[in-house]
Amino acid sequence: MRHDSLNRLLSQLDTLVLERVGDDEFRPLDPAPPFLEQVFPGTSPDTGWNYRSSPFLEHFMVDARAHWAENTDQPLWSEYWTETDPQGEEHSFQAVVMSVDGVDCLVIFQQANMGAERRELLRHARSNLLLQRYLENEVDKRTQSLREREEEIVYRLLDAADYRDEETGTHIRRMSLYAALLAENLGWSSMMVDKIRLASSMHDIGKIGIPDGILLKAGRLSASEFAVMEKHTLIGGEILAGSKTDVLRMAHDIAVAHHENWDGSGYPHGLSGERIPTAARVVAVCDVFDALAHDRVYRVALPLDQVLDIMDKLRGTKFEPRLFDLFMRLLPRILEIKEQYKDSERHRPPLI
Amino acid sequence: MIQKKICMLGAFAVGKTSLVRRFVKSIFDDRYLTSLGVKIDKKVVEVDGQEVMLLLWDLEGEDDFHTLSTSYLRGTSGYFLVVDGTRKETLGVALDIHKRIREQMGDLPFYLLANKSDLESVWEIGKDELDSVRAQGIPVRLTSAKLGSGVEESFAELAASLIADS
């Protein structure tokens, strides 16, 4: 057990393993990793190791000594911490102390990748918290006109979420205007129409949780990659969950269910028919139309007759028939919106 | 040279890291780079003709994802409670932390920094709220890590209190 964990520690790269040879003296057990001299100046494999250059470690040593005195094989982990080398580069570390077969050990890991990953995750999670809070606030305010708020929110959303694929600002803009148009013609109240316009803009917010390698892949996704991609619905649901505002509740329903199909063959839950929230059914039609009619990372835009052909075949399987028929009736106005909000050249993906 | 440890405390994204960067390096960055764990910066200041090395412990903010172990406060001579004026709830977080520290370490010199004063027009925390905080005996300073206003002064004031305290 002890040796297992020790071996696991040793097998890590960029790890400094020190044995405590005197009250305040440490000797590297292994060849010293490259970061040793760089980050802890005044240290070399011959002269021993000088932790005093690091106020963090000097502080941690107090806890470490108390821990060694207990002579336990339970590890004591430090917080993550950051050192800056003489070139100004930052390096993240974590230390652990324990006693193994009566030998006091101190192990220092350089958190090259793990640190960056954790940091990235935290940054996303925290940005989302700020964003959600911002949205609730913004939606509750009655002073600004809805139009202004919408613009600002969409802008912030894109900015904060920075999901980096085909979801350009214009796609989101068009999408939400199509959805509002359909809702209006379904007889929704103007307040509800305003709500779906705003809520639909967040349909793909969960994509911030999808790795670039999959999100930006130019070719077809493999089955396992697709399974990851599908998660954007559930991630979006988590981001938007638990709100008391109607708009965010609707946004939540749309984010989760916009890839559900009328016949139950969609994801993530395989819902069918009326069990799919209406707002999500509306968005599904608009999203597919806009996706087919514009460039995507993995293909160029299709001509309109081909788009409508494909969509017609999906009537009743993917789309609720009534909504698709409505969409077709509204096509002239849909195309006006499409014409009005063209993708800018800058956002066009390379046509490989 | 005398060394003094100062902890930067508060909710996440209130500007702890930015205040240290402004004070130590005179720079500001609009991006939000979440801190991981602990980072310690040093800066030498002069108090009454005497040089003091400040060790500024920038601790990852408190939030749902992370609570910093209080052992990292050990040996601290003073601290800043940082609040983001545009986010009301960060005041509650700061006062909470303050209460915990007092229970554990007794009275230490500290200042509450109401940061992001460049955005004062959209602050959620009002003057009366800050006044009622002051009425509890908590010294409040307005800062902007972005513009630099109040930053140098606040660090100098805390450094002076630390020397007076010891």
Ligand SMILES: Nc1nc2c(ncn2[C@@H]2O[C@H](COP(=O)(O)OP(=O)(O)O)[C@@H](O)[C@H]2O)c(=O)[nH]1
């Ligand atoms: N406008 C403005 N933004 C600030 C100020 N201080 C920090 N920020 C921004 O607030 C965000 C969080 O700052 P950061 O220093 O990382 O917060 P920490 O989590 O408390 O360390 C960053 O985007 C900063 O650019 C300020 O005084 N004014």
Ligand SMILES: [Fe+2]
């Ligand atoms: Fe989607």
Ligand SMILES: [Fe+2]
């Ligand atoms: Fe989309």
Ligand SMILES: [Mg+2]
């Ligand atoms: Mg920070």
